[in-house]
Amino acid sequence: MKCPKCGNEVNGNFCSNCGTPLSSRNMNINNSSFNNQMGYKPPLKKKSSLMGIFGFVLSFLGPLALIGIILAIIDLITDKQKHFKHGLSIAAIIIGSIMLFSSCASMMNSSRSNKSSHSNAAAEKITDTPTTVTPTTEAQTEVQTTEVQTTEAPRMTKEEFMYSCLNLNDVYKSVAREPSKYIGQNFEFTCYVISSREAGFFSGYQKYFVTVAYDFVKAQDVINRGWANNYSDAMGWSTDFKTSVWLMDNRNEDDSSYIKILESDVITVYGTFEGMTETKNNFTGESGEVVSLDIKYVDILS
Known part of the structure; x- marks a missing residue:
């Protein structure tokens, strides 16, 4: 092998003349040639x-x-x-x-679930089997049913309903302060109708009326003195705006006893207190509660 630098013949890994190491390429060539001469084969990858x-x-x-x-x-x-x-x-x-x-x-889980479903089906079949009822049991059931039907309270007539009413003016503040005590109580209320409005779609009522308390005796005195010609004109002397009640109207207009209420009417209404009604001012956003009655009967005074 010759040295790549000086050309001297070299047998080892370094040149004896200039000291230059032989390249790895030459060494690899020598190693491969040596392996071929010795019959050695590198192991193959498995x-x-x-x-x-x-x-x-x-x-x-x-x-x-x-x-x-x-x-x-x-x-x-x-x-x-x-x-x-x-x-x-x-x-x-x-x-x-x-x-x-x-x-x-x-x-295994599926087999267990199948067994449980079969057992449930069997239990359902057992519970679905009709039971025989003896004639005496049927007779007793019929007697009990007739007793329940006879104990139902009859519907009150108009006169009976009016007789059961309290004067709302006498307990107005108490109703407004503790409404839960008066739920279901019947009241009569003489008032002046300020406005008539159509109720909302989901309110459960057809109309409602905004009213204030009206003192009929005071109004009659004002008319007698000549200060007003009728009860509507006497409104300024005989109304109390602090006692405001909303009348919720869901009566059947096809009923022969139906009386239509108009604005500026002076009426006495007979109704049931079912709780306070929530109010809201759409302009200011203010909300509150007001005493309300479900109308049953109406008498027009003026």
């Missing part, structure tokens, strides 16, 4: 066997995992010379075992 590959794939396929495990075991036993890599075979055995275990567990 590959996975086809049986191990198939076993690995089948281990993921649920019921076929058992076949994958068998192929992996055969691959490990037959390759005694270790010509192939067996990592996939080992993985196939582990994964296949897990898949088989999960499949068995799911089958």
